[in-house]
Amino acid sequence: MLMYIFILTLMISSLIYKRKYIPLIFILLGVVVSLFNGVDLREIALNFSNALSSVFLSIGLNIVVIIAFSEYVNKNGATKDLVLLVYKPISKIKDRYLILAMFYLIGLALSTVITSASALSMIYMSTVFPILISKGISKEGAAGMIASVGVIEFGHLKSSTIFMAEEQNRLINDYVINGQLFLFIGIAIVGAISHYFWQRYLDNRLTNDNDEKSLTDNLDYQHKISIFTALLPLLPLFLILPEHLFTKLNLPLWTIGMICISISFILDLKSNKFNVKEQLSFFLTSISNSFFFIVSVIVGGKFLVNSLPIESIINIYSHMSLGSINPIILSSVLLLAIVLFCTLLGSGTVSFITITSIMSKFKIVSMNQFSSTFTSMQMISGIGRTISPVSPTTLLCSQISGVTLSSIILRNIVPTILIVILSIIYSNI
Template sequence: MVGVLLTLVAIGLVSYFVIKNYYPPIILLLLGLLLLFCAYLEGVPAVAPKASTNFFAFDFAQAFTNLLKGRLPGLGLNIMAIAGFAVYMDRIGASKALVKLCVKPLKAIRSPYVLLALTYVVGQFIALFVNSAVGLGLLLMASIYPLLVALGVSRTSAAAVIATTCCLDLGPSSSNAMRAADLCNMDVVTYFVQGQGPVALCTIASVAIGHFFVQRWFDKKEGALANKEDTKESALDVDKALEGAGPAYYAILPMLPLGLLIGFSPLVYKAIKLNLVTAIIVSLIIALVVDIATRRDFKQCCKDSQAIFEGMGKVFTSTVSLIVCAEMFALGLNKIGGISTMIQAAASIQNAGLFIMLIVMLVIMIVAAIVTGSGNAAFFAFSPLLPEAASSVGIPTLALAVPVQLSAGIARTMSPIAGVIIAVSGITGLTPIALIRRTIPVMIIAVIVSVTSSLIFL
């Protein structure tokens, strides 16, 4: 019982400090150390006897060292490689070229709400290659948002759809997907295709349909229809927003890593083995050669390649540090035993263990994501609990990991302090609360559909 109380207090403290805008990694690290100390007082060591420094205080630091050693060469390097590639694609105009290509078919659609639904689908497709919710939101606000308003969509509806375009953390480039695949002892491509794939398709369809009806209902209720002045002004902004885009064939470059990973995966061609980092390096070399051949300015192309390492360093200070510190917090939670107690209690309920366990994990993840405004922080803090939770009710970790992992990104889009919500609302002049009023109903539908489809397919 003490462990449960300490767990609830720790979660409450994390929520409080994140809401107050404290730096999340250091908060998670300090609370993790505090929990390890509480566990030590109860006779639970921070590390295994073989790895002990023979001094309990140093063992706390050793636990963190072990996490760093385990994450930097694997998951950490994967995430930094993806970030470096993404920043380089933005630097050479390949990301804008991809958006420009995807925007063209939308111009032919005249029904505002059909356009909204398809905009979400297109945005979620782009999210496979631009895996930052804030980055994608800003890119779409600069490019697709003016187009939507120019074609008769209300500003509020357009903002709501764009804010949700990265609500599902999908694909091998998603750090949450990498972590989930690691917990399931699966290759990330296999996790994406066999685990996320069928669930994501159902969820994407439900979000697109949800936006069609929800945004139309809100527009009618609030009278928030596009006016002629908005339409004329935004029509002029579309081409300006896509200035700096590379040639049309540059749109292929952001898709290279995913294409290589799927093409040389156990699902397609087994003879050649290709991991994520190697696929990124190959893609970077191809992109650099294409850029040099196109611009014929070797010095400038070399200078632009600096963006690769800038992106890697930036994501280390944000995402990788968050991952390791969140795992330190999760280690502390595991050591005090509160989460295990709650998991065992849920598992002991006859004939409802699976459903109760799923609800418990979903509630923890959704509340954490809404309170912190971060799908990554929530998932990395509590995802280490998934294997134990799944085994306690006798199901594969995949069946629990997919809906819980997807719920973290969905719940982030319901948070008024999420980066993408703040960014989109700031550009449109809306308040974050006004924006999430439009996103919450659709995201609730997304959670229900993702859970239901997970139970059916997994």
Template sequence: MLELIIGLVVAIGVGRYIIKGYSATGVLMVGGILLLIISALMGKSVLPSSAAATGWRATDIAEYVKILLMSRGGDLGMMIMMLCGFAAYMTYIGANDMVVKLASRPLRMINSPYILMIAAYFVACLMSLAVSSATGLGVLLMATLFPLMVNVGISRGAAAAICASPAAIILSPTSGDVVLAAKAAEMPLVDFAFKTTLPISIAAILCMAVAHFFWQRYLDRKSGEKHEMLDVADITTTAPRFYAILPFTPILGVLIFDGKWGPELHIITVLVICMTLTAVIEFIRYFDAKKVFAGLEVAYRGMADAFTTVVMLLVAAGVFAQGLSTVGFISGLIGTAQSFGSGAMVMMLVLVLITMLAAMTTGSGNAPFYAFVELIPKLAAQMNVNPGYLVIPMLQASNLGRTLSPVSGVVVAVAGMAKISPLEVVKRTSVPVLVGLVVVIIATKLLVPAH
């Protein structure tokens, strides 16, 4: 119980100071280091089991920050920086302007930008089949769909919410957590993924789309934000018309190089190919190497800006999440779940609530799910309950809760690239996510037998 109280107190304090306008990076870093110090004083290990201890718990804290800097700066961070650099490059060469110029005329036939927003949401959900990482998908959408959505009349907050929320509901039948959930549910993967989970996911996505339409429109009207479609007459780009394809080449690359149509390539590799292809096209267009190199310098500066605004925030969020884990917050939640009484529906709701809370506070969907899913076979056997009845809503709740976390990688990355507060993104995703959660619970009750 003490661990739960410590975690909640620090989490509330972090939220309070972020709301008051303090730097989210600084507040999260201080909160995470404070939790790690408390963990060390309680005699708990600060580093994950895969990392070698330094010998002193005080230096273990600094060692963990180093581990995060290397991992998030070298893999996830590099992907974010590459995408931000690519987006800056597309703006510099006029490709984004050409997309808007060509798309604005037919899109004007649709009176409501919110209908376009929902269409973008469905496209983004389909992209989750190709990009398994929630953060990776979010930054890919921010670099490609976000500029288009904003320029056709969708507010920045609404567009950011669309980019942050596709991974809130699981569609991919082969993701790691689906495979683990199928094992815990004691069902064949095909039956679990396609016959049981997929119908629930589709129902939730459809209802979340409707919720997005009304919630984003309500928030825009409440804030008085008016974002008109960019007037085509104001666009003075000299870029060729075919340049409109270039901003979407990363999406095409991810779909082509997925291991089925061609070799399976990392998204950073795809981005290197896309930027190289663009630079070659620019050289053919101008036959001026100096101009091509100047454009690439813009891309490099975009990468540097992304490190400052997004990657360091991700590092700070990671320190905070590790602090909550090491202090015993997650294990405290597991103990709370086990203390509740009988009743399949009651236990399902308790597991959903606790998984959501853990995902919201730690910013991770996988960590709480992987921790709690170990309970399912034992709980199901004790209560004579179908394990699938417990695991399916818990699986979805872990991803939905991540989308409501101001410290999750996807929310932090999207907020940083949109230049808005993570809390604004959470506010924008809150109602659609809660609608999705209710639909998941109801659909599970209707479609999955409890016994």
């Protein structure tokens, strides 16, 4: 056990150090853990290969393509056109942090349709982020809020919702309306208010806000806006929403991203903004940067997590007697455990499955007296991603915004704590 605490300490320390060394440190730690557990080198290589292929063919491919699109529409001026288009009506709202809170609530609503937190964060980074910056909100504040919009597991389309409804032998509509909705409204209110005051407080502590206001200062308000160009950053959203609502295609996010990039390329070629060589060079550079600074971290983290003997730990504690445990203490421990698991693993799905597997051994998943506890667990199973240094959501928000991972985590600590406290209270009503 001491060895795993030491490894965890090294893991956290590496995240505070230079990001470029993080993947290598994770991989080396994974190799050390595997060798300590008696795994031979061939199996270690196979495990790493599996981690690389599973990450790149799923979230990795999505990340590199969507980030490439986000950076490209910023380069060709579409992002600034969008800011100019939206700035005038938004400028009538004097309180910029009220705008930030409103976009947080809109993001929660969108997350019921766009079920991938990473996908929603990518879309928000290419659209909402520049708008918030143009209003004078810091990069850290805007990116921190965006990293948190898609992590609440609410709605019919969430896989964890479907799973928990089945575990509790409830119809999906009954579970969402009578189980999730009340807590979701509370989370939305607490999240919006906490982001409003916490981001404002931290922004007021910044001594130099020149970088945050640079986008606004550089905008030419006399510039003639092309509506079509201004809507380009919203193109992924225009494709995703109808595809989810009206079809059963279930196109991968990277496919939608490639469609958006192709449309942008063709429009820019027709307007002679860039030539083919410049476009391809920019695209390849963006992909390589995203892979080495984001995807490689996720691969290394997944390889390390897969090397840890989580099943053995589960088996050790699966024989505990729950009869003498206070329900309030149990619900608090379970909720804190799932947040901790999610923070360490960077995945809400993995943490939820892990905790649920423990509960299956305890045979209490379907017990009525714990139904609100498991609803809370299910809904906040992904909230640890907002303060996780290995979460794809925080990594991509950090990469696109140009702020440090520690800044993203700091911006989400208070909202996360308050939402967890609310969930604990709800579990014991």
